[in-house]
Structure formats: structure tokens, C-alpha cells
Amino acid sequence: MLAERPKILYLVHDLSDSTVHKRVAMLKDGGADVTILGFHRNNTPPRSIHGFTAIPLAKTYDGKFIHRTLITLRMAVTISKYKAYFVKADVVIARTLEMLSIAVSIQSFISRSPTLVYECLDIHRLLLKQNIIGTALRALEGWLAKRASLLITSSPAFIREYFDKYSLVRCPSYLIENKIYQPVPQIQPILTRTATTPWRIGWFGAIRCHKSLNILISLVQQMSGKVEVIIRGKPSYDQFEDFHKQTSGIQGLSFEGPYKNPDDLEKIYGDVHFTWAVDMFEEGLNSSWLLPNRIYEGGYYGSVPLVQNHVETGKHVKSFGAGVQLTAPLQDQLIKFFKTLTTDEYKILQTQAQVVPVNNWILTKDDAVYLVHKLTNLRKENNE
Numbered sequence: 108m109l110a111e112r113p114k115i116l117y118l119v120h121d122l123s124d125s126t127v128h129k130r131v132a133m134l135k136d137g138g139a140d141v142t143i144l145g146f147h148r149n150n151t152p153p154r155s156i157h158g159f160t161a162i163p164l165a166k167t168y169d170g171k172f173i174h175r176t177l178i179t180l181r182m183a184v185t186i187s188k189y190k191a192y193f194v195k196a197d198v199v200i201a202r203t204l205e206m207l208s209i210a211v212s213i214q215s216f217i218s219r220s221p222t223l224v225y226e227c228l229d230i231h232r233l234l235l236k237q238n239i240i241g242t243a244l245r246a247l248e249g250w251l252a253k254r255a256s257l258l259i260t261s262s263p264a265f266i267r268e269y270f271d272k273y274s275l276v277r278c279p280s281y282l283i284e285n286k287i288y289q290p291v292p293q294i295q296p297i298l299t300r301t302a303t304t305p306w307r308i309g310w311f312g313a314i315r316c317h318k319s320l321n322i323l324i325s326l327v328q329q330m331s332g333k334v335e336v337i338i339r340g341k342p343s344y345d346q347f348e349d350f351h352k353q354t355s356g357i358q359g360l361s362f363e364g365p366y367k368n369p370d371d372l373e374k375i376y377g378d379v380h381f382t383w384a385v386d387m388f389e390e391g392l393n394s395s396w397l398l399p400n401r402i403y404e405g406g407y408y409g410s411v412p413l414v415q416n417h418v419e420t421g422k423h424v425k426s427f428g429a430g431v432q433l434t435a436p437l438q439d440q441l442i443k444f445f446k447t448l449t450t451d452e453y454k455i456l457q458t459q460a461q462v463v464p465v466n467n468w469i470l471t472k473d474d475a476v477y478l479v480h481k482l483t484n485l486r487k488e489n490n491e
Contacts, residue, residue: 112140113483116196116221118206119145122152122161125368126228126400127202129288131156136290136472137479142192145206146178162189179205183212196221198482200259203227204234204244207251214254222486225252225276226259228285230269230393249275256485261285264396264419281481283470285400287369287407290472295465298377298409302453304333305359306445309379309410311366312401315343316394318387320353322438326445327359334445336360336383339375346388368404376408380453384412384420384430385437398423407468411456413441427463431456 115134119127122145134141135157143161152163164182167175186209193199193213199221201207207225214220234244252258258280260266266280310323323336336359342350354362366375376382382405386394395418402412402420406429414421416432424430433440 112138113197113479113486114195115139115141115479115482116192116199117141117143117145118199118201118210119143120167120203120206121145122147122156122163123149126285128156129368130200130202130226131159132290133288133470133475133478135159135475137475137477139479139482142196144189144192145202146175162192175205179208183209186213187216189213190216193217193221194219197486198222198224200224200226200482201255203229204231204248204251207255208247211251211254220254222482222489223255224257224259224482224485225255225278227265228261230265230396232389232392235269235273235392245273245275249277252276252278256489257281257481259283262396262398262419264398268396283474283478284398284403286403286468286470287372288475289469290475292465292469292471296373296377296408297461298373300377300380300409300457302380302450302457305335306333306381306448306453307335307337307379308381308383308413309375309405310336310338310340310383311375311404312340312399313343314338314340314350315346316386316388317347319383319385320347320350322385322441323383324353324357324360325438326441327357329442330359330445332359334359337375337379338362339364339366341365372404373408376405376410379410380457381431382406382410382412384414384424385433386420395419403468406460406463407465409457409461411453411460427467429456429459429463 131141131143141159143156143159146165146167147163148167153161155161165178167178190213194217199210201210210223233240235241255278258276258278260280260282261284263282270276327334327336344350347353354360382401384402388394398420402424405412412424412430414424414430414432416434421432425432
């Protein structure tokens with residue numbers, strides 16, 4: 108029999124990641140008791156998340172795949188000292204392939220295996236290599252996922268373009284988009300923006316696309332004060348030659364550091380006309396398939412998304428009747444768009460963004476309860 112409140116062990120790639128905190132909040136509000144075990148990217152990892160214990164394993168670094176692999180191998184060998192957390196759990200959610208390998212490795216140390224769920228919200232480029240490395244990683248993923256009862260992912264394109272075509276993962280899938288989590292739906296704010304130049308573009312969240320940075324720098328330079336770009340979030344410094352040097356001393360472009368999610372979302376999105384929702388970090392692969400947090404955050408606060416028309420983000424936004432669809436060559440299209448944009452045209456774009464039904468942007472407590480119910484049923488089915 109399951110306890111009245113199911114016990115969930117959440118294995119994560121970064122204890123400080125705001126999306127991890129969002130998922131923990133959903134599990135809590137859905138009626139589960141949660142323990143969080145994972146790596147961390149900050150020097151001082153949190154020891155609790157939404158009132159639940161968070162246990163740091165080791166520090167890892169953005170982009171350092173070999174280092175993360177070695178750390179994962181070491182943890183897979185020494186994970187037995189954490190077996191008490193696994194024994195007590197009804198369900199283990201392993202976020203990323205690294206955490207899935209750790210979850211599977213512990214099974215040899217315990218007699219009572221909890222139900223295992225694989226959460227995959229990004230497809231690493233190495234998994235898509237058509238060589239021995241990619242073949243080996245997909246084989247490993249498929250072998251590990253044989254122990255999993257469910258796959259959680261965040262975009263239908265991940266299922267359609269990767270899991271159905273290339274991956275050897277065969278468990279059922281469950282889609283949870285990267286929407287804002289709002290336990291009790293609030294009245295959606297209607298934020299008033301002055302529909303005149305300078306047009307302000309916000310690039311918020313994970314800052315990792317050097318092509319986007321180069322395009323936006325060129326845009327503000329060529330528009331002579333008619334366009335401004337505000338960048339906030341967490342840059343992946345390994346993806347840029349010198350991020351701070353590149354973003355310093357350019358009139359109309361500024362990097363304003365990190366922000367607190369969700370506390371600062373209304374302020375930062377309410378201060379811009381447009382959301383930069385273009386990602387060319389892994390063109391034709393993960394970047395073409397993902398549905399990033401920023402389209403939901405910007406959408407909720409009425410910021411007009413700038414998207415590429417041929418990728419999943421563009422198609423998703425287009426289905427709502429909102430946004431600006433950009434075609435190649437991207438930089439030429441941007442310059443043409445902003446040179447001809449009028450106040451009346453922006454007001455139409457703004458209205459289109461604001462009339463999208465709010466449920467396209469948010470998850471509520473009902474979604475949280477359904478998620479935990481689904482996880483609980485997995486455990487019951489496995490025990491039958």
C-alpha cells in the first residue's frame with residue numbers, strides 16, 4: 108500500500124535551477140512528500156526547496172560534458188550511501204540521462220525498487236550524433252530507460268523528432284510544457300506599454316546562443332537608437348568569446364544580470380515590447396524542437412514573441428494567433444520589421460498577444476494534482 112502522501116525522490120541536474128523548484132512546487136501541491144537529491148552549479152546549493160530536504164551530491168559546470176560524465180560515474184559507484192532515500196521512495200523521478208544512470212545503479216543495492224520516471228527536457232546534441240558516440244549513448248539511454256515506467260518531456264517535437272525516430276526509449280510519454288506554475292489562477296495582468304520607439308526586446312533566461320547575441324548587437328547598431336535590447340538571466344560563458352566584453356559599451360544593449368523566477372517576471376517582461384524567443388544554439392536539433400520557458404512567461408505578461416517560423420516555437424506561437432514570425436535571412440528580416448513597424452501595427456500585435464487564453468501560459472494546482480495522481484497510479488500498476 109502507498110502512504111497517504113506518496114513519497115517522491117527527485118534526482119536533478121542542478122539544485123538551484125528555477126525549473127527544478129517549479130517542479131518541486133507542483134509535486135508538493137499535488138499531494139506528495141518530496142526529497143531532492145542532485146548536482147549543483149552554485150557554490151552554495153540550497154539545503155531545502157519549498158520546505159523539502161535538498162541533498163547536494165557534487166558541483167558540476169555548464170557545458171563540461173566530460174567532467175559531468177566522470178562525476179556521474181563516480182556517483183553511480185558511491186550512490187549506495189544514499190540508498191535509504193531510495194528505499195523510502197514510492198517514485199523516483201530522474202531528470203536528465205545522468206540522473207537516470209544514477210537511479211538505475213542504486214537498484215542493485217536495494218531489494219524494493221521504487222517506480223522510476225525519466226524526465227528529459229532537452230536532447231543533448233551527443234545523443235543525436237550519427238557515429239559511434241551517438242549510437243552508444245542512445246543504446247545506454249534505451250537500456251537505462253527499460254527500468255522506467257514513464258517519460259516526462261516538455262515539447263511534442265521531442266517525442267516526434269527524437270524519441271519516435273532515434274531513441275530506444277520505449278516507455279509511455281507524458282507532456283508537461285514549460286508553462287508558469289500558478290497554483291491558484293490569478294487575474295492575468297494587462298500591462299500597458301508605450302507603443303513608440305525605442306522598441307525594447309527582452310532576452311531572458313538561459314543565455315547560450317552566440318548567434319542571437321551577434322544578431323541583436325548588429326540590430327541595435329543599425330537601428331540608431333530605435334531598438335534597445337535588454338538581456339537578463341544566466342549566460343553560458345563557454346558559448347561566447349567574452350560575453351561581458353561583447354555586451355559592454357554598446358549603446359542600446361545591456362546585460363542586467365540574473366533575476367528571480369517567478370518573482371521578477373512581471374517586472375522584466377512588462378518593461379519590454381518583445382520577447383526574443385529565437386534559439387540557434389543547436390540548430391536543426393534541440394533548438395528547433397524545444398518550447399522554452401520564455402514564450403510562456405512573456406506570453407502571460409503580454410510581451411510579443413519574436414520567433415523563427417520554421418521551428419517548433421514558431422509553430423506553437425502561431426497556433427495561438429500571436430507573435431512575429433521571422434524568416435531567413437533572420438537579421439535582414441529583423442531590420443526590415445523594425446524599420447517599418449508603426450504604433451498602430453504594434454498595438455495590433457499587442458492585442459493579439461493579450462487575447463490568447465491564459466491556460467496556454469500557465470499550469471495550475473489541478474495540473475499538479477493530476478501529475479501526482481498519475482505517478483501514484485504508476486506505482487500501483489507496478490505492484491499489481
